[in-house]
Amino acid sequence: MTAYHVRRTLPLRVEAVRQFRRRRTLVAFAFLLVLPWVLVGAFKIGGDPGPDGVPSLVDVATSSALNFALFALFVSTGFLLVVAVALFCGDTVASEAGWSSLRYLLAAPVPRARLLRQKLIVALSYAVVAVVSLPLMSLVAGTAGFGWGDVELPTGGTVPVSTALGRMAIIIGYSLVAQLVVAALAFLLSVTTDSPLGAVGGAVGLVIVSNILDAVTALGSWRDFLPTHWMYSWMDALQPEIQWAGMAKGAAISVSYAAVLFALAFRRFRTRDIVS
DSSP states (O other), rough: OOOOOOOGGGGGHHHHHHHHHHHHHHHHHHHHHHHHHHHHHHHHHOOOOOOOOOGGGGTTTTSHHHHHHHHHHHHTTHHHHHHHHHHHHHHTTHHHHHHHHHHHHHHTTTOHHHHHHHHHHHHHHHHHHHHHHHHHHHHHHHHHOOOOEEETTTOOOOOHHHHHHHHHHHHHHHHHHHTTHHHHHHHHHHOOOOHHHHHHHHHHHHHHHHHHHHTOOGGGGGGSSTTTTTTGGGGGSSSSOOOOOOHHHHHHHHHHHHHHHHHHHHHHHHHHHOOO
């Protein structure tokens, strides 16, 4: 008879398969993978975008696959990717409580800390894949629709493909770090409530409120501490010379908030009465 061992309970492979089979996972990935092709179709039908007086990524979106991928990431960062990350991290524990299966997992027995850690690792992994899949599929769709070439900057000039690929990696990496605070809040709410919709909606609501406050210029330097203030700082990587200051500040803010929120989530779950 095999002896009980904590490390054998709830393997990551089992949890990954369980979360992958959920409808929200399949729908989220399907939407993220189809969106770039929808955007390509929109540009093909509507024609090349004309300048509107203010240089922006949409003006050069059809110049190359890399330009298109940058545009797709730009229009998705503030909401679509936020929803995807909040969905994976906010649904993971709350859905178990909503289905009244959480207490049975703990009775397996799976230690609380291990259960939460395994779920967090898998949820963050899916969130990373979600954030990365959009620009990668955008590169595929952009190549099919607009061809391969150097990146044209909205303000003029170009960035060679060899350099642009490195910049793209930096941009995607920063986007992942910027979404950490969303993931952490959604996870905290997930261990606090039995409603997955409440956990996901609460995290998305934070972003909406933060964006509204960020538009209040009267707050001055206080806006620097808002979790979304630095969300688009990855655009500094599109300068002829990368400007690191904004991304460094944004990464520090996001990681700091995330560390506190994740710690609160583990503390809350350790002392919570599990009745569902």
